[in-house]
Amino acid sequence: MADPRGFLKVRHREELATRSPEERIKDWFDVHAQAGLQPWTAEQAARCMDCGTPFCMTGCPLGNVIPEFNDLVRQGKWEDAYNRLSSTNNFPEVTGRICPALCEQACVLGIHQPPTMIKNDEQTIIDQAWELDIVKPLPPQHLTDMTVAIVGSGPAGLACAQQLTRAGHTVVVYERDDAIGGLMRYGIPNFKLEKELINRRQAQMEAEGTRFKTGVEIGKDITWDELKSRYDAVVVAIGSTVPRDMNIPGRELEGIHFAMEYLPDATRRVFGVAPKNDITAKDKHVVVIGGGDTGSDCLGTALRQGAKGVTVLQIMPQEPTTRPDANPWPTYARTYQKTTSMEEGGTYLYSTDSVNFESEVEGAEGKVSIPDNTAADGFVTDGNGHVTGLKIVDVAPGENGPFTRQEGTERVIPADLVLISVGFLHPDTSTLMDQLPVELDARGNVSRDHNFESSQDGVFACGDAGRGQSLVVWAIAEGRSCAEAVDRYLSRKDNSELPAPINPTDRGMTLPR
Structure with a gap:
């Protein structure tokens, strides 16, 4: 490390600038206004402490040699940086954009300052490598018959x-x-x-x-x-x-879909490919059940399609803004991070559970609600009705289970399109x-x-x-x-020249081997 005091000279952390929400929800391009090499890239990379025990590497399942490529970024040695990074990561252009950066959670500097910009360094290295025509095909030197x-x-x-x-x-x-x-x-x-x-x-x-x-x-x-x-x-x-479903009354109503029935079609439309399910949020009240990354993606997509409004429900409380005591450094801590889609609009409701889906239909007794009035004449809840609302309730940690519904907090929110995003x-x-x-x-x-x-x-x-x-x-x-x-x-050999960064049983932080 050429400058052992780099992290003392530069204490702040830069982030790539994003386009204004008003501008970016009108298109499907990258939300960022910046990419690749920036005037502050070298000084940010110089904040890396080149720790004797690089805990950042224990946070990365790939075993990326992070201090080495950080210092190569600082020096602007792009070919060396690319060779170092690509030796452990096949697709840094992907991890540099959508990985939650487990490595940054384990950064030693992160104990008392904002962590080193490892994720952005990855993206910058690969963007520069493509820009400078460094990325080349690497065909095998010989072929097996396998x-x-x-x-x-x-x-x-x-x-x-x-x-x-x-x-x-x-x-x-x-x-x-x-x-x-x-x-x-x-x-x-x-x-x-x-x-x-x-x-x-x-x-x-x-x-x-x-x-x-x-x-x-x-x-x-x-x-x-x-x-x-x-x-x-x-x-x-x-x-x-195989998505995780929700077994609550009214699930059979039309207009209720899994997130992965919705999101692929949105991308297909962007590239002129025929949609498979033909689901759109245009002019609809959209409710997304599940507040993770996929839920955030549904939010940003629905806003771009022209939804009347989007509500995202999360059964868990809002994450803490600082590392909780139960997740000490260098473990991964789930803290509140406002996604770019959250900046664009919509409403997040935390500590909220779903009670039942509702639909108003015309029957012999006039307008009635499904499933609250299932004994009425003139209709059956066989999926022919379309969802119009979702009954929700506040929850709190309970003594006999993870959540207890709070009496008197039930209410119905409008929902013309419901997207279930509760995992797989x-x-x-x-x-x-x-x-x-x-x-x-x-x-x-x-x-x-x-x-x-x-x-x-x-x-x-x-x-x-x-x-x-x-x-x-x-x-x-x-x-x-x-x-x-x-x-x-x-x-049929005991060893291979290919690397193996993890075992099939690894579940958490790993050291490269």
Whole structure:
């Protein structure tokens, strides 16, 4: 480290400027007004303390060597910085934009100052590398005679594919959608992650030798057992796509959808692709149930589509603004962070539970509400009615359970469109279990051994399909580690030159190995 007093000279933390909310809700472009190299980039990177024990690295599942690339950013050595970063991270343009930055939570400087801008340094490095034409395809120096099929083109599948291709294996990635990327393509809105970032990575991977087959659904177009017979190894990277539902009265009404039925169509429309569910928030009162990242994405999307209003419900109380005592440094602490979508509008209701959906319909007794007046003549609650409201109630921590409903706080809020965003249960393994049965864990995920291998010989699982719903940084780490295991399996060797940053059983902070 050239300046050991850098963190003392520069105590403040800069952030990339964003466009005004009034401007950005009129389009689908990146919300930021700045990107890449800035006048303050070098001095911000100089704040890194180059700790003797870099706890930031323990917070990163990928094992990024953060102090090294921070100092290379400070010096403006972009090719060296890119080489250092890309040796551990296949897609820093993604993690640099949408990762919650577990590394920054573990930054030593963060104990008494705002942490180092690790996430922004990642984004700057890769943006500069593309700008300066440093990013090149890395085709293998020799080819093996081994073939691998990877099912799913999310971050786990793509990372696994790139690593195995570079190791010399012939890799084919199957994707049921019309374009690769998984949730990066159709789940995350374009204003958070522009799709050109995925397109140029695809071009690089194709130049390296990876083959992509889109519009092919394994289990229907090709059976799982047929796939296994064609390839020397199969990697299941289908994500965790079965949504968690809400079993409350009125759920059968029209106008109630899962977030992942809504968000993909919004992106499809942006790029001129025909929507699958034809859901829009235009001129509607929108209620989003679930206040996480996906709920925030629904908020920003609905505002751009011209919703009359958007209300986001979160059963948990608002997060604390400072690190709680129960989450001491360097552990990850969930603190209140205002997302860019929250800056754009909408209303967040915390400590709020959903009681039932309501719908006013015309019957023999005039207008009546479903499900409050289910004995009325002239209608049945069979899904023919359309949701018009949601009854909610305040909750507080209870003695006999996580939440207790507060008497006298029930009220109905208008809802023409309800988006359920309360997480995912497990991968959709219906056809897999019918055609190539594998063992599942207690949560319905594909069970793996210490080599990421399922109960079927030569069939591996990585990403959310194996670990459950998680973060993009964990998905990339899983893909890289799974690739190392597949390479060992194919070569019948005890060791592989590919890196393996995590074990299948890792759940928290990890040290690179």
